[in-house]
Each structure stands twice: as C-alpha cells, then as structure tokens.
Amino acid sequence: MAGIKILKDKCVGCKLCVGACPFGAIVMIERKAEITDACTLCGACVSACKFDAIDFERGAVANAVDVSKYSGIWVFAEQKDGEPESIAYELLGVGRELADARGTTLSAVIIGSNLDDACKKLIAKGADKVFVVDDEGLEKFNDESYSSIFTQLIYKNKPEIVLLGATTYGRSLAPRVASRINTGLTADCTKLEIDPADGKLLQTRPAFGGNLMATIICPNHRPQMATVRHKVMKEMEADETRTGEIIRPDVKIPRDLVVKVKDIVKTITEMVPLTEADIIVSGGRGMGDPKNFALISELAEVLGGAVGASRATVDAGWIEYSHQVGQTGQTVGPQVYFACGISGAIQHLAGMSSSDTIIAINKNPDAPIFKVANFGIVGDVMEVLPLLIKEFKAALK
Amino acid sequence: MNVIVCVKQVPGTNEVKMNKETNTIIREGVEAIINPFDTYAIEEGARIKEETSGKATVLSMGIPSVAELLKETISVGMDEAVLLSDRAFAGSDSLATSYALSMGIKKIGDYDLIICGKQAMDGDTAQVGPGLAEKLGIPHTTYVRKIEEIREGYIRCQRMTEDGYEVIEMPLPAVITVVKEINEPRLPSLKGKMKAKKTEVTVWTADDIGADKALCGLSGSPTQVVKTFVPEHNVDSEMIEGTPEEQARNLARKLLSMQFAIQVQEEE
Numbered sequence: 001m002a003g004i005k006i007l008k009d010k011c012v013g014c015k016l017c018v019g020a021c022p023f024g025a026i027v028m029i030e031r032k033a034e035i036t037d038a039c040t041l042c043g044a045c046v047s048a049c050k051f052d053a054i055d056f057e058r059g060a061v062a063n064a065v066d067v068s069k070y071s072g073i074w075v076f077a078e079q080k081d082g083e084p085e086s087i088a089y090e091l092l093g094v095g096r097e098l099a100d101a102r103g104t105t106l107s108a109v110i111i112g113s114n115l116d117d118a119c120k121k122l123i124a125k126g127a128d129k130v131f132v133v134d135d136e137g138l139e140k141f142n143d144e145s146y147s148s149i150f151t152q153l154i155y156k157n158k159p160e161i162v163l164l165g166a167t168t169y170g171r172s173l174a175p176r177v178a179s180r181i182n183t184g185l186t187a188d189c190t191k192l193e194i195d196p197a198d199g200k201l202l203q204t205r206p207a208f209g210g211n212l213m214a215t216i217i218c219p220n221h222r223p224q225m226a227t228v229r230h231k232v233m234k235e236m237e238a239d240e241t242r243t244g245e246i247i248r249p250d251v252k253i254p255r256d257l258v259v260k261v262k263d264i265v266k267t268i269t270e271m272v273p274l275t276e277a278d279i280i281v282s283g284g285r286g287m288g289d290p291k292n293f294a295l296i297s298e299l300a301e302v303l304g305g306a307v308g309a310s311r312a313t314v315d316a317g318w319i320e321y322s323h324q325v326g327q328t329g330q331t332v333g334p335q336v337y338f339a340c341g342i343s344g345a346i347q348h349l350a351g352m353s354s355s356d357t358i359i360a361i362n363k364n365p366d367a368p369i370f371k372v373a374n375f376g377i378v379g380d381v382m383e384v385l386p387l388l389i390k391e392f393k394a395a396l397k
Numbered sequence: 398m399n400v401i402v403c404v405k406q407v408p409g410t411n412e413v414k415m416n417k418e419t420n421t422i423i424r425e426g427v428e429a430i431i432n433p434f435d436t437y438a439i440e441e442g443a444r445i446k447e448e449t450s451g452k453a454t455v456l457s458m459g460i461p462s463v464a465e466l467l468k469e470t471i472s473v474g475m476d477e478a479v480l481l482s483d484r485a486f487a488g489s490d491s492l493a494t495s496y497a498l499s500m501g502i503k504k505i506g507d508y509d510l511i512i513c514g515k516q517a518m519d520g521d522t523a524q525v526g527p528g529l530a531e532k533l534g535i536p537h538t539t540y541v542r543k544i545e546e547i548r549e550g551y552i553r554c555q556r557m558t559e560d561g562y563e564v565i566e567m568p569l570p571a572v573i574t575v576v577k578e579i580n581e582p583r584l585p586s587l588k589g590k591m592k593a594k595k596t597e598v599t600v601w602t603a604d605d606i607g608a609d610k611a612l613c614g615l616s617g618s619p620t621q622v623v624k625t626f627v628p629e630h631n632v633d634s635e636m637i638e639g640t641p642e643e644q645a646r647n648l649a650r651k652l653l654s655m656q657f658a659i660q661v662q663e664e665e
Contacts, residue, residue, distance in 0.1 A: 020625065022408070022625075023408065024408065037460050037461065037462075038460055038462075039487065041487045041488030041614070041615055042488070042622055042625075043623075043625075044622065044625040047623070047624050047625060048625075058616075058621070059616055060616060061615075061616050061618070061619070062609075062612050062617050063612075063619075143527075143536070143537065143538070144536060167559065168539070168556070168557070168558050171523050171524075171539065172527055172538075172539040173527075175491065175495075175522075175523075175524035175526075175527040175531075176527040176531050178524075178528065179492060179495055179527065179529075179531035179532055182492065183492075183619055184490065184492065184618070184619030184620035185491065185492070185524060185620070186620060187523060187524055188522070202623075206521070207520055207521060208408075208519055208521075211627070211628075212625055212626075212627060213625065213626050213627070213628050214622050214625045215622070215623050215624040215625075215626075216620050216621065216623065217620070217621050217623050218619050218620050218621075219621065220619065221619035258567065259536045259538070259566070259567050260566040261563050261564070261565055262553070262564040262565065262566055263563065263564040264562075264563050264564075265555075265562050265563070266560050267560070267561040267562065273559050274559075275559050321542075321576075321577065321578040322557070327518065328434070328577050329577075336652065357652075370636075371634070373632065373634055374632060374633065374634065374635065375635050375651060376634060376637065377637050377644045378636065379644060383641045384644060384645055387641055387642055387644075387645035387646075388648060390645070391645050391646055391648075391649035391650075392649055392653075395649060395653050
C-alpha cells in the first residue's frame with residue numbers, strides 16, 4: 001500500500017523535514033515529526049531527512065510498460081514557414097549528449113510543409129535520423145493534427161525519450177500526447193542527464209517560481225517525456241558533412257479538423273521577441289512615468305535587444321502584457337538582462353534569474369534585485385540611462 | 398451555457414522565503430490561496446454564464462480544507478462548488494490529476510466549456526488543461542487571451558503566442574486555459590458573500606466519481622520526484638560606484654569587454 005510515515009524510533013526531532021516540506025504538512029509533536037493531511041506525497045521530506053526516518057512506499061503503478069522495448073532519443077523540431085526554430089537546435093544539442101551517454105541514436109521529428117532544407121539542417125545540427133511528415137495541410141501548428149501524427153509515430157517507433165520545447169506549442173502538444181499515451185511528462189526542464197547507474201532520464205526543473213529545484217524520473221512508463229526551457233541548452237555547431245537518414249513515415253494525416261487556426265497575428269513589432277532575445281532591457285515602476293519607457297526602448301535598440309517590463313508597470317497600463325517578465329508573464333534567460341527601476345520581487349526574479357549576466361539600476365540600495373545582480377548601480381535610472389545609452393552609442397558606432 | 402472552472406489551492410507565494418543556513422523553505426504563516434491564474438478562469442467563467450444565462454461550477458481536487466477556498470468563489474460568480482477529496486488522490490502528478498478531474502467533470506455532466514488557469518503557481522507545469530481535454534476526448538486551446546465569440550457548440554478565441562496571437566475555432570465542449578490578459582477579476586459583492594456563506598461545497602471521493610484508484614494518486618502517476626534542492630544563487634555582485642557619468646562609463650566598459658558585446662558589434 002502506498003503511503004508515507006515517520007519512523008518514530010529513527011526521528012531525532014531535527015526539523016529538517018519541516019523546512020523541506022513545500023506544503024507545510026509536517027508538524028512537530030512531542031519532538032517527533034508528524035505528517036498532516038496537507039501532505040501531497042511529493043517526497044521532498046524523504047531526501048531532506050538525514051536519518052532515514054521517513055518511510056515512503058510508492059506501491060504498484062498503473063499502465064507500466066516493458067521499458068526494454070523502447071530505444072532511441074527523439075526531439076520534436078518546431079518549425080515556422082519550414083524553417084526549424086532555435087529551440088529545435090537546442091533540443092538536438094542536449095539530445096546529442098543524452099544519445100551519446102545512452103549509446104543510442106538521436107532522431108528529430110518535424111511536421112510541416114516544404115521541409116527538405118529543414119531536414120538537412122537538423123542533420124547538420126546533430127540528428128542521426130529525421131522523421132519528416134511533409135504535407136501542405138500541416139504548414140501551421142495545429143494541436144489536433146500534430147498530436148495525432150506525433151502519437152502515431154511514438155506508438156509505432158517506441159522511442160525511449162521524447163523532448164519538446166517548453167514553448168507555447170510544445171507546452172500544449174506535449175501534455176496532450178502524454179495524456180493519450182499515459183506516460184509521464186516533466187515540464188520546463190533546465191537540466192537533463194542520463195543516470196549512469198540505470199540509464200534513466202534524470203529531469204531537473206524549477207518549481208515554486210524557481211525557489212525549489214526538483215529532479216524527476218519516469219521509471220515504469222515510456223517514452224520518458226519532457227519539455228525543455230528555451231535558451232538553456234546549448235546548440236551544436238552546424239556540421240554540413242554529417243550524414244543522416246531521412247525517413248518519411250507512413251502516417252494517417254487527419255483531414256476535416258475540428259480545431260481550426262483562422263488567423264495568425266503578430267503584435268510584437270520589435271525585431272526580436274522577448275523569449276528569443278540575447279539582451280533584454282526591462283523597466284519597472286522606478287521609471288516613474290510611462291513616457292520614460294522611451295529610454296528603455298532606446299537602450300534596447302542600441303544593443304539590438306528586446307524590451308521587458310515588471311508586473312507593476314503592466315498592471316498600471318504603461319506597457320503591454322506581452323512584455324511582462326516574471327512568474328505571471330514570460331520566463332526569459334538572455335545573455336544580459338538590464339533591470340532598470342525594478343525592485344526585484346520574487347515573482348520577477350523567477351522569470352529572469354537564469355539570465356547569464358544581470359545588471360540592476362535602482363535608487364534603493366536595499367532592493368532585492370541587487371542580490372541577483374552581477375553588476376549594480378545605485379542611482380537614479382533617469383540620470384544613469386541616458387548616460388549609458390550615450391556610452392554604448394559611442395562605443396558601438 | 399454551462400461552464401466548469403478548474404482551480405487549485407497553492408501556498409500563498411509572497412511568504413516563500415528561503416532559510417539560507419538550512420537550505421529550506423520557511424513556511425511559517427503561509428496561507429493557502431487559490432492559484433492566482435485560476436482567478437482569471439473564474440472571472441471568465443462567471444462572465445460567460447452571466448451572458449448566456451447558464452451555470453458555473455468550480456471544481457478542485459485537494460485536501461478537505463480546500464472546501465473553504467471554493468466557498469469564496471461563490472462570491473465572485475460561481476454557482477456551485479465541487480471538491481474531489483480522497484487520500485487515494487494524494488501524490489498525483491499531472492496525468493493522475495487530469496484523470497481525476499476528468500472523472501469529476503463527467504459526474505458533474507452537461508458542460509459546454511471547461512476553463513483552467515494557464516498554470517499553477519507552485520508546480521508551474523501547465524499540463525493539466527491539455528491532459529484533461531485529452532482524457533475527456535475534447536479539443537483544447539492553451540494561453541487564451543480573449544474569447545472573440547462563444548455560442549452553442551462553438552468558440553472562437555485568441556491564443557497568445559511568443560510574438561502575437563492566433564485566432565482559433567473549436568466546437569464545444571472544449572477546454573481552454575487562460576492567461577492574465579483575458580480579464581480583470583471582480584471583487585466579491587456583499588450579496589455574493591452572503592450567498593457564499595450559505596453554499597454547501599459538494600465533496601466527492603474517488604468512489605463517488607467512479608474513478609479507478611489504480612489511475613489516481615501515486616499509483617496513477619508515471620513521474621516521481623527523486624530529489625528536491627534549493628538552487629544556489631552564488632552571484633558575484635559588483636557595485637559600480639562613482640558619479641552617474643563614471644557609473645555609466647564603467648558599466649559600459651565592463652559589458653563591452655564581455656563576449657556578448659562582441660556579438661553586438663558584429664551585428665551592427
């Protein structure tokens with residue numbers, strides 16, 4: 001029977017488990033830990049306990065499969081107008097490492113229209129095989145048709161690991177497919193490794209807005225599925241001399257779809273969308289006035305970056321929601337992130353703390369943003385920003 | 398038109414603080430709240446049922462105390478509240494949660510639209526909405542920022558994408574997950590509060606909804622957490638001092654000497 005219990009004879013009352021429980025479900029009674037009804041059986045306390053005093057029995061699982069029948073690593077290559085998106089190359093980058101560690105092949109799956117060039121690019125970027133489903137009706141992403149095709153391919157070919165981007169499309173397609181197949185799916189991973197002991201995929205991801213990292217496995221179901229955060233994994237250098245096999249699998253392409261994409265509208269007018277940008281300049285309430293955001297845009301333009309914003313400025317109507325960085329907005333990980341007049345609430349940090357270099361400009365020296373900043377300037381953004389723009393303009397001329 | 402809104406209880410995030418010495422989460426005085434994204438789902442559900450004179454039901458899965466939170470949703474436009482609560486559900490991952498909710502929804506029955514928040518604040522997976530739609534065998538659209546039109550058997554909505562939005566048509570019943578941009582949740586009215594006080598939350602066990610216990614909780618969850626840890630933020634912070642002119646110059650120099658700046662120059 002599945003369940004969790006405290007082994008009272010081993011519990012020393014150290015309270016490590018109390019601090020580790022994300023749900024506040026452990027209380028101390030007579031110097032021993034007790035688990036309350038708030039427990040969700042997440043298991044966080046088990047790894048925190050240094051005295052093996054927590055017994056966690058998982059019991060049997062439903063729908064387990066013969067894992068030995070599955071092999072190979074797959075990545076779903078998102079494309080736009082027949083061109084693979086950068087996330088596809090990032091997935092191939094990490095997929096290549098996993099395939100080499102596991103001693104298996106790496107395949108890309110691409111669904112769309114006019115994909116001959118795309119297939120060559122995917123091979124140059126690390127794929128051993130490309131499964132291509134090329135049809136005029138599949139030009140644009142559609143949950144209904146793409147999930148049908150992807151599921152058919154998985155059933156027929158039995159890959160051991162399937163990775164998708166944690167993008168808008170990936171985070172819609174992956175759970176639909178995993179739910180149909182009844183396998184496990186781990187969202188928004190930032191680290192993937194093969195366990196050297198048993199070959200399982202160790203999937204590490206942030207939870208609680210980045211306050212807690214969790215490593216997750218999918219031991220008895222296949223494929224092991226994960227979505228992977230954009231801009232975290234490194235692409236391989238393209239090697240045009242690499243060879244690979246292009247497979248055009250026999251799948252049933254659904255026609256007469258009930259889900260119809262009627263229109264695609266671009267509202268972000270900047271050259272670089274926020275989630276793709278290498279440099280992001282973000283403004284917060286410290287900018288004082290919506291019209292001062294012109295300085296944010298100007299610095300972003302000089303550096304070839306994108307404009308971000310704090311929740312407070314979006315809520316105040318200074319700038320559109322699509323620019324919002326943070327837990328209720330976009331998660332970004334650029335090479336350089338400028339936080340201008342942003343105090344750094346935990347929800348904001350959750351959306352940008354994986355940036356390579358963080359620069360904070362704020363007049364309050366105690367602002368939490370300085371704790372995550374690589375470079376900090378205590379000062380008035382309205383004074384510092386124009387000077388900074390001038391410096392970069394002069395240097396980059 | 399009948400709407401079912403799925404919500405989750407999460408720990409109030411503002412109080413999440415880390416104890417640096419013991420590397421653990423300080424959870425003292427943390428109150429439970431309804432996942433903030435779900436408040437937009439509740440508001441959208443309330444608006445649709447008001448415009449189409451239907452019924453709005455709020456549905457959650459959780460521990461018995463979640464019933465109190467569900468009661469509050471009556472004051473902001475929900476008509477009925479259902480809580481799935483059973484030890485058999487404990488330890489559910491997103492697949493097992495999708496299954497349990499789908500069984501609860503089948504038991505409620507007679508629905509046109511199911512609305513979920515984009516994702517939960519604690520797990521951040523965003524997987525239950527699409528997973529649930531699949532278990533019900535109905536279509537879904539994620540990240541909905543606007544419903545353009547909804548009528549008997551038909552919805553046209555806007556899905557937020559990385560650089561804009563798509564207009565998507567689906568037959569009903571269907572599942573949508575909504576982003577913050579879709580609306581501004583109302584405050585509870587006095588009349589609503591009175592109604593909430595009088596409302597009884599329906600609590601169903603796994604048996605009540607006819608769920609196969611093997612597909613619930615730990616046994617129905619393919620994924621397992623093997624380790625949790627607090628990420629290290631070892632940032633070498635460097636404060637740049639001086640007059641604003643000196644600060645700007647020094648910062649620009651430091652950044653230009655880094656690798657990214659070289660790329661900038663190549664692009665220019």
